[in-house]
Amino acid sequence: MKKQEENAAKWALVTGGSRGIGKAICTALAADGYHIIINFVSNVEEAEKTLEAVRAAGSDGELLRFDVSDAQACEKALASWRSAHEGETISVLVNNAGIRKDTLLLWMNPEEWHKVVSITLDGFYNVTKPLVKDMVLNRWGRIINIASLTGLKGQAGQTNYAAAKGGLIAATKALAQEVARKKVTVNAIAPGFVRTDMTDGLPEDELKKLIPMARFGEPEEIAALVSFLASEKSSYITGEVININGGLYS
Ligand code: NAD
Numbered sequence: 001m002k003k004q005e006e007n008a009a010k011w012a013l014v015t016g017g018s019r020g021i022g023k024a025i026c027t028a029l030a031a032d033g034y035h036i037i038i039n040f041v042s043n044v045e046e047a048e049k050t051l052e053a054v055r056a057a058g059s060d061g062e063l064l065r066f067d068v069s070d071a072q073a074c075e076k077a078l079a080s081w082r083s084a085h086e087g088e089t090i091s092v093l094v095n096n097a098g099i100r101k102d103t104l105l106l107w108m109n110p111e112e113w114h115k116v117v118s119i120t121l122d123g124f125y126n127v128t129k130p131l132v133k134d135m136v137l138n139r140w141g142r143i144i145n146i147a148s149l150t151g152l153k154g155q156a157g158q159t160n161y162a163a164a165k166g167g168l169i170a171a172t173k174a175l176a177q178e179v180a181r182k183k184v185t186v187n188a189i190a191p192g193f194v195r196t197d198m199t200d201g202l203p204e205d206e207l208k209k210l211i212p213m214a215r216f217g218e219p220e221e222i223a224a225l226v227s228f229l230a231s232e233k234s235s236y237i238t239g240e241v242i243n244i245n246g247g248l249y250s
Pocket of ligand 1: 066
């Protein structure tokens with residue numbers, strides 16, 4: 001990083017950071033010394049709790065409310081952050097926001113298709129595009145996209161989610177090649193089943209039988225990989241998709 005930036009706060013933005021995997025990522029990056037921008041859409045209470053966890057981990061942060069699929073909202077929120085933090089930049093971006101609306105394609109309505117695809121893919125574009133510019137100019141950056149096993153192998157009932165996460169993986173590989181020379185790395189993580197609100201209600205006992213490690217993953221196990229990918233230790237890894245699924249598939 002540039003000399004004058006060495007004493008400035010290092011900022012990381014985590015989309016969908018208020019709960020689940022996003023919350024664990026915020027906490028892990030805070031422990032690594034990053035100041036955290038916790039993006040959330042609706043649940044202020046959960047976002048506040050994540051901020052408390054960030055502080056308990058020894059760092060600080062702030063909440064930034066916007067819907068990643070809303071281009072104007074993203075632009076406005078990021079511009080307001082910039083004007084409040086003149087001279088500072090965000091050097092780590094974790095595109096974690098995502099939803100699932102599972103049903104067979106035969107029954108899938110347009111809203112179920114478009115919402116899932118838009119939050120993942122428009123979300124990636126809306127947030128990454130403004131931030132990658134600063135990373136390129138600063139000649140250092142980390143972009144970590146939370147994809148899914150479904151984006152690699154597909155899953156019946158998740159055509160929308162598979163298309164979104166498969167697209168995110170392809171975008172990861174393309175962008176990685178565009179910015180590699182500027183010491184900006186772009187990687188994807190493909191988790192299997194992780195115990196969060198998203199998997200609440202799934203038949204865990206049945207699904208565990210399919211997993212060689214015979215358990216769901218914990219959000220902190222995903223966060224540990226994000227921490228590594230955000231660090232200097234991962235400097236020669238880019239354009240990769242890293243599976244983290246207890247041996248389910250790789
Ligand atoms: P979660 O539902 O607890 O968290 C998703 C987060 O995204 C929430 O904080 C939610 O508010 C946020 N979000 C949703 N729409 C948003 C929007 N439009 N703008 C901003 N934020 C938005 O689920 P999770 O399991 O913690 O999921 C985190 C990521 O991990 C998701 O991208 C998910 O697809 C992925 N993932 C999860 C699993 C799993 O088993 N839990 C497996 C593979 C991938």
